[in-house]
Amino acid sequence: MQRAIVRLLTCGSVDDGKSTLIGRLLVETDSIPYDTIESTKKIRRSGSTIASGEIDFSLLTDGLEAEREQGITIDVAYRSMSLLDGKRLIISDAPGHEQYTRNMAVAASRADIGLVLVDATKGVRTQTLRHLTICSLMGVNRVIVAINKLDALGYKKSIFDDIQAELEKALSRMQLPDVIFIPLSALAGDNVVGKSKNMDWYKGPTLLDSIQSWRPQAADEGQARMRIQLVSRAENFRGLSGTIHLGSFKMGDEVRVFPSNQVTKISKIIANQQEVSAAHDLEAVTLVFESEVDATRGDLIASSKEELHPSDRFNADIVWLHEDALIHSRSYLLLAGSSQTPATITRIKHKLDVNTGSETAATDLSMNEIGSVEIATDTPLTLLAYSQSREFGNFILVDRLTFNTVGAGMIRHSLRRGENLTYQKYEVNKVARAAQKNQQAKVIWLTGLSGSGKSTIANAVEKRLYAQGMHAYVLDGDNLRMGLNADLGFTPEDRAENVRRVSEVAKVLVDAGLVVLVAIISPFESDRRRAKSLFEDEEFMEVFVDTPVEICAQRDPKGLYKKAAKGGIPNFTGVGQDYQRPAAADLILNGQDELDENVNKILKVIL
Amino acid sequence: MLVNQQILKALEAESIEIMRETAASYKQPVMMYSIGKDSSVLLHLAKKAFYPAPIPFPLLHIDTTWKFKEMITFRDQAAKKAGAKLIVHTNQEGVASGINPFNASISEYTRVMKTVALRQALDKYEFDAAIGGSRRDEEKSRAKERIFSVREAGHKWDPRNQRPELWHTYNTRLAPGQTMRVFPISDWTEVDIWRYIMQEDIEVNPLYFAKSRPIVKRGEQLIMVDDDRYPLNPGESIQMQQVRFRTLGCYPLTAAVESTAQTLTQIVDEVFAVKLSERATRLIDGANEDSMEKKKSEGYF
Incomplete structure (x- = not known):
C-alpha cells in the first residue's frame, strides 16, 4: 500500500543549510515556477555572500516580511512539491531553536517523515538531539538524518561514521523505528536528488530516494x-x-x-x-x-470486534504552547478531533529535558516545555494510546477564556481508576431533597477582593433565609482554609485547587438540596468558570462584590492589606496578584452600598 | 487508481473534513464565492460534503462593479444550479466616492472595494466564519496561513499571533469579537484544481478558455477591454487577440495570457509547461514584495 500524499518535516536551522537543502530539492525536482526562481536571483538577505544573479536556494522556503529581515524562519511554512514517482510531498518547515520547540512540535504532528539536518563542520549539537527527541515524541514514522556540508570537509567517510555512531547511542533511548543516515551537501548537490560522485564509499539511498521509498503502516485485519x-x-x-x-x-x-x-x-x-x-x-x-x-x-x-475503553483519566505527554504556563488544577477545554470536554491536569509528574532526554520533577510547564501529566476529563472520552494511533491518541488544550490553543497532548494510556469508578445513582435526588425543604437548591457565588464585603453579605443573607425557614449554608473561603484547604497556599496553582475544592463541596451541598452561599475571593475567571460548569445553568449565580481596592485597603478588616503593602504577603490579590473582574456576572453589587440593599438584591433572586 | 487520482482523492477528503468541521462549529458560516476556478471547486466540494443534505451556508460575492461581465452571468447560474443562497455585496460608500481602478492606486482601490467591502458584508450579516478558496501555493505569506485562521476584532490578521494547528484537531472556538477564516483547499496546487475540474466535470467560467477577445497591451500586460469604461492612453488601440485568463478578478486589473488552450486538457498541459506562478498575472500583488501579507493583515482574504 502507498500513500499518495507524504508529509515531510524539516528540522534544523538556517546555519545548517536547511533552507538551501529544501530549495535545492524543490528546484531539482522541477517544483518551482520560473518566475519564483528568478526572484531568488535578485533578493538578498543581509550578510548574504551568494553572488548576485545566482540562485539563493534558501529564499525559496522563507515566508513573512519581518522574518526575512531577521534572516530566520519563525513560524511553520508549508510547501508542496511533486516527487519524481508522481506522489505529492508536503513539506512543513519549522524553526529549530529551543525557543521554537512548540513550532516544531506543530509541524511534526502530521509529519510522516522527519528530516533532521546535522552540520558536519560542527558535529552533533544539542539541537540535533532535541530535534530527534521531538520527532520521537510526536510519533514521526521515519527519520532521515542528513549529514550536510561534507563538501567542506573533503567528503571524508570517517566524519560521517563518527557522527552516525554518536547519534545511534542517543537514538537507543527513543522510539524511532526507522532512521536513515545520508551524507550530503546541499550547496554542492551531493546525494540530494542524484547520487554523489564525490562519496563512492556511500552505498545508501539519496535524500529523494529515502523520501520516495516510505510507506505507511497497514491497518490490522478487521480494524x-x-x-x-x-x-x-x-x-x-x-x-x-x-x-x-x-x-x-x-x-x-x-x-x-x-x-x-x-x-x-x-x-x-x-x-x-x-x-x-x-x-x-x-x-x-x-x-x-x-x-x-x-x-x-x-x-x-x-x-464491533474492537475493544476500546472510554475513560476520564489519562496519562499523557504535553507540549506547552502558550506564554501563560500550564497550571495544575485549572480547567481547560480538551479537544480531540471533533470530541470536546472540560479537563483538568491533576498531576504534573515530570518534565522532559529535550536536549538530554532526562526527566526532572516539575510543578508547572512553561512555553516550549514538555511534561508527563495526569489528566482528568469531565466526560469520558474514547482515546487510544498515541503510540498506537496518532489520530485517536492526540488532543489539544484550549484556554476557556481566550480560546487560544495552549497545549498539545499525546495519550500514553488511560488510567483504570476512572473506569472502575461508576457513579452510584440514588433514588432520592436533588430535586426531591430541595422540594422537601420547599426551596430550590442553588449556589450564590460571591467573588471580590479581600475586604470587599463578601462574608458580611453572605452572613446577612443567611440570617434572612434562616428567619424565613429556609435551609442555607455559607462556605467561607478563609474558614475552609483552616481545615479542608489547610495544605494550600496562594499561588495561582493553589488558588485554582482551592476554588476547585470549594466548588465540589458546594456541589455536594446543592445535591443535598441547600442554598449555598460561597464567599471566596476566586480572583481568576477560568477558575470561576470551572466552578460554574459543575452546576445547571439556573443553579449557579455569580455575584461580583465590586469594591474599589482603595476602599478594601482602608477597611482592611484582617490587617492583610497593611501586611501585603510591607511585602509580607506575596500573591495578595489586588497588591501582588491581579483580580480578574468577572466578564459576565449574574449580579454586580456595589460594595459601598447599604448592606440591606445588597442583601435584598440577592434575596430577590433566591426567593 | 493512478497516483494523480489518489492525490485528488486525499485532498478532497481533507477539504470535506474541514467544511464539515466548519458547518458543525459555527452559528453563521458563509462561503466566499469569487466565481473563479477555486470557487467552482469549493462549491463542488460543499455539495459532496453534505449530500444528501443541502449546502448549509450561503455564498457571498464581493462585487466591485468592475468584474468581467461573463463572471456575473456565470455566478448567478452557478448559485442557482447548486441550490445555494447567494448574497452579493458592494461597498456603496466606495461607489459613491467614485473610486475606480484608474483614479486610485491599485492598493487603495483594492482596500476600499474588496477588503473594506468584505468587512462590511461580514459585519452586516454577522457571519462568524468565512470559508475561502486560498491555497498555500499561491503566494509566500499564504504558505504560513492556518486552515482555521482567527481574525481579531476588525477582521485583522496577526501573523505573529496565530493559533498552533496540530493533527486533524482543529480549534474552531472564538472569543468575543473574533471571527474565523477557513481555508479548505490550502494544500491544493493550481494543477490539482484543474485536474479535479477535469475529473469531476465541474463547470468553470468561459474566460479560462482561449478565445479571440478585445485586448489592449499596456506595458507587458494584456488587458481585455470588457466595456467602454476603460480609458485608452494615446497610441493604445484595441486588438482582437487569442487569450485566456489564469485567474479572474476586476477586468482592468487582471491580465490575460496569450494562449490557444480551448479544452481542460490543454489548460493542464499549459499550466505544466508555462511554470509561471499564477498570481503573476494579478496586477494588485506585484506592487511590492510583501503586499499580500499587508493586505491580509487588514482583512483581505
Missing part, C-alpha cells in the same frame, strides 16, 4: 475507526458524517459506537454523492445505521 463530525439530516435521512482514519467499513458491518457502547449495523455508506458498498482509510463518508443508536458529534464508530 476500522471513524469519529463523527456531523449528524447529517435531510428528508427521511439521518447519517453520520466523518473521515475514516483507519481500516475500512463495509455495508452490513457490525459496528460499535463509543462512549454509548451500543452496537448496530451499517445499512448504507454514502461517499462521493452516491451509495457505495465499502469505504476505506482517509475517505470522507456518511454512514447510515440499521437501528437508532445514541450517536453524536465527537463519538467514535469502530468495528
